[in-house]
Amino acid sequence: xxxxxxxxxxxxxxxxxxxxxxxxxxxxxxxxxxxxxxxxxxxxxxxxxxxxxxxxxxxxxxxxxxxxxxxxxxxxxxxxxxxxxxxxxxxxxxxxxxxxxxxxxxxxxxxx
Amino acid sequence: xxxxxxxxxxxxxxxxxxxxxxxxxxxxxxxxxxxxxxxxxxxxxxxxxxxxxxxxxxxxxxxxxxxxxxxxxxxxxxxxxxxxxxxxxxxxxxxxxxxxxxxxxxxxxxxxxxxx
Numbered sequence: 114x115x116x117x118x119x120x121x122x123x124x125x126x127x128x129x130x131x132x133x134x135x136x137x138x139x140x141x142x143x144x145x146x147x148x149x150x151x152x153x154x155x156x157x158x159x160x161x162x163x164x165x166x167x168x169x170x171x172x173x174x175x176x177x178x179x180x181x182x183x184x185x186x187x188x189x190x191x192x193x194x195x196x197x198x199x200x201x202x203x204x205x206x207x208x209x210x211x212x213x214x215x216x217x218x219x220x221x222x223x224x225x
Numbered sequence: 226x227x228x229x230x231x232x233x234x235x236x237x238x239x240x241x242x243x244x245x246x247x248x249x250x251x252x253x254x255x256x257x258x259x260x261x262x263x264x265x266x267x268x269x270x271x272x273x274x275x276x277x278x279x280x281x282x283x284x285x286x287x288x289x290x291x292x293x294x295x296x297x298x299x300x301x302x303x304x305x306x307x308x309x310x311x312x313x314x315x316x317x318x319x320x321x322x323x324x325x326x327x328x329x330x331x332x333x334x335x336x337x338x339x340x341x
Contacts, residue, residue: 144328145328145329147329154316154337155334155335156318156332156333156334156335157318157332157335159332164328202268202269204269206328206330211257211322211328212259212271212274213271213330214271215261215268215269215270217267218268
């Protein structure tokens with residue numbers, strides 16, 4: 114059974130810092146891994162999607178890497194801003210059943 | 226990008242009543258849709274896989290008679306919470322995959338259900 118773990122569970126940083134969010138998964142049989150942002154009481158905003166054959170994806174200040182063999186992904190946020198404050202969710206799409214399994218998320222707070 | 230519309234965005238109902246939530250793929254066909262539930266400060270938990278024209282597949286521990294899923298067309302799946310109770314209050318989110326696309330799933334904006 115696929116399990117997705119995110120570390121840390123919560124993070125508070127001053128504005129301007131570069132930071133790394135970690136995600137690990139137990140079953141490497143995945144189609145892709147996706148990072149989402151969720152604001153309180155809101156739905157999901159897709160940030161980056163990495164196919165299983167890819168190593169990384171970049172969008173603006175965000176960079177996500179994937180090491181499928183070791184079951185790890187990192188989301189790098191450069192020059193963090195208060196507007197980045199949200200919960201960041203990592204999710205993997207299993208090859209068996211096409212089910213997307215989510216991690217518990219990292220709650221990020223960027224202080225002005 | 227592909228759009229998934231979920232309706233309503235929030236609903237308050239009395240205990241014992243039923244509530245229907247709709248999930249529509251607006252610009253693509255979705256043979257398969259998924260329903261998730263999220264309790265406060267917790268992650269999304271997959272409830273069931275909705276398959277067009279056939280019965281839904283429920284995850285372990287999810288009561289199929291309580292959470293009725295109907296996927297009658299390639300663009301619409303509905304989740305009905307029957308005889309709702311306060312413990313069913315949660316955030317429900319659907320996702321859909323483009324039948325003719327790649328493996329990316331697109332998510333609705335969620336429905337906040339409050340049972341009083």
